Amino acid sequence: MLKKVLVTGGAGFIGSHVVDRLVLEGYEVRVLDDLSTGKLDNIQRHLSSGKVELVKGDIRDASAVKQSLDGVNFVIHMAALISVPLSVENPDLTFDINLLGTLNLLRSSIKEKVDRFVFVSSCAVCGDPESLPVTEQTRTNPISPYAESKLIGERYCLGFSERQLLNSVVLRFFNVYGPRQGMNDYSGVITRFIERCKQKLPLTIYGDGSQTRDFVNVKDVAEAVLASVKGGKAVGEVFNIGSGKHTSINELAKTIIELAGVNSEISYEKSRSGDIKDSYADISKAKMLLGYEPKVSFRDGLQSLLEEKMVVT
Numbered sequence: 229m230l231k232k233v234l235v236t237g238g239a240g241f242i243g244s245h246v247v248d249r250l251v252l253e254g255y256e257v258r259v260l261d262d263l264s265t266g267k268l269d270n271i272q273r274h275l276s277s278g279k280v281e282l283v284k285g286d287i288r289d290a291s292a293v294k295q296s297l298d299g300v301n302f303v304i305h306m307a308a309l310i311s312v313p314l315s316v317e318n319p320d321l322t323f324d325i326n327l328l329g330t331l332n333l334l335r336s337s338i339k340e341k342v343d344r345f346v347f348v349s350s351c352a353v354c355g356d357p358e359s360l361p362v363t364e365q366t367r368t369n370p371i372s373p374y375a376e377s378k379l380i381g382e383r384y385c386l387g388f389s390e391r392q393l394l395n396s397v398v399l400r401f402f403n404v405y406g407p408r409q410g411m412n413d414y415s416g417v418i419t420r421f422i423e424r425c426k427q428k429l430p431l432t433i434y435g436d437g438s439q440t441r442d443f444v445n446v447k448d449v450a451e452a453v454l455a456s457v458k459g460g461k462a463v464g465e466v467f468n469i470g471s472g473k474h475t476s477i478n479e480l481a482k483t484i485i486e487l488a489g490v491n492s493e494i495s496y497e498k499s500r501s502g503d504i505k506d507s508y509a510d511i512s513k514a515k516m517l518l519g520y521e522p523k524v525s526f527r528d529g530l531q532s533l534l535e536e537k538m539v540v541t
């Protein structure tokens with residue numbers, strides 16, 4: 229019998245790639261999304277072919293959640309308010325969506341006897357990490373309401389798993405990039421740099437550009453999500469999902485300029501308060517227990533993104 233998966237936030241940037249991968253694998257897929265930042269376009273071809281069903285609704289709405297969970301075996305919970313600045317401006321809304329919404333889904337998933345619940349968290353739970361690379365044991369230190377809401381979400385999931393009420397898996401994504409990506413706080417810098425190259429304008433870097441990030445391609449992330457649904461050793465565990473490599477913002481800017489074949493300049497401005505200096509993931513646990521192996525090199529990933537985004541419309 230076909231297994232049915234509910235993807236919350238499945239019309240979003242990462243969610244829609246997860247949906248693509250699940251459809252390819254032969255799962256029946258349902259998406260619960262309020263389309264607040266997600267786009268119908270991202271999943272339209274699957275909706276048209278009848279391979280994916282959309283429930284347009286809010287994760288805080290009990291009846292939308294109940295309808296979405298009907299007959300579902302696995303839940304992949306990615307719907308969230310993901311903007312750090314917005315979370316600082318409006319912590320109440322952040323906790324409402326990211327915590328109460330998550331709790332609503334968890335409770336209903338227990339009631340509906342879901343086999344596995346995958347919670348998408350973030351490297352932001354570690355804040356400015358004390359040591360590198362960041363492992364799953366690195367001390368957590370959330371520095372925004374967004375990060376706090378993700379950390380508490382993780383604890384809910386692991387708590388339910390420990391009490392054997394719901395088999396849960398936590399994935400901490402690092403800086404995910406790839407097609408369909410908007411201007412988010414994670415890899416929005418890539419979209420911004422590409423836009424500036426397109427307009428032949430200088431690329432602005434905040435700080436001296438030596439700060440590093442772990443940029444991971446969305447296709448690799450989708451593989452990790454799939455593995456977390458299937459993997460026998462995943463339940464009750466937290467996994468870092470990154471590339472395991474670090475790239476400085478200077479390197480990023482230079483690579484984009486080179487691959488785009490433009491001669492945009494780089495300009496520097498005062499660093500922004502709250503910016504993390506360095507971060508990259510130790511992915512050995514995901515490699516060992518999920519068989520996760522990032523395959524898309526950063527250069528290849530950027531090249532295909534440039535091909536998509538540099539097309540003048």
Ligand SMILES: NC(=O)c1ccc[n+]([C@@H]2O[C@H](COP(=O)([O-])OP(=O)(O)OC[C@H]3O[C@@H](n4cnc5c(N)ncnc54)[C@H](O)[C@@H]3O)[C@@H](O)[C@H]2O)c1
Pocket residue numbers: 236237238239240241242243260261262263264265266267285286287288305306307308309310325329348349350351400401402403404405412414415
């Ligand atoms: N982009 C990254 O690099 C990154 C890094 C770490 C973690 N994450 C996490 O990955 C997940 C997906 O992020 P993304 O970058 O694809 O962002 P996104 O904004 O494209 O996706 C979020 C999706 O959730 C939906 N949504 C928001 N609030 C909702 C609600 N109340 N009810 C129903 N649907 C709702 C949006 O419409 C959107 O489709 C999020 O949980 C985010 O915290 C992303």
